[in-house]
Amino acid sequence: MATAKENQRTARKLFTASMEDGKLNVDSVRKIVAKLSSEKPRGYLALINAYWRLVRLELEKSQALVESATPLTPELKKQVQADLEKKYGDQLNIEFTEDEELLGGMKIKVGSDVWDGTVKNRLERLSGKIG
Secondary structure, three states, rough: OHHHHHHHHHHHHHHHHHHOEEEEEHHHHHHHHHHHHHHHHOOHHHHHHHHHHHHHHHHHEEEEEEOOOOOOHHHHHHHHHHHHHHHHHHEEEEEEEOOHHOOOEEEEEEOEEEEOOHHHHHHHHHHHOOO
């Protein structure tokens, strides 16, 4: 049975093989998963899980969620989009949503990066709920 470290190492190699010009090639991902599923090497489920985790993290890097308490003006949306594309590249898919519970401000999530400038977050910090 393959060890967790071996699976991680193999998953990283497969992930590297899935990249083309610095971007994830979806066709390569499908082929790799299909091959692993059909051949079923020892410990293939753990290997697929480790590989999928890397793929998922890469895909999340190209997704941005911008939450605000009220609808943003078109000018502000353009400015936020420009700032995010400057930092993360122009292949970023940005979704703007409203959440009244934020009370004010904005929360932005891109991959594992989170910027929380909401009134709700500030109040929770002041009340000691957040470290």
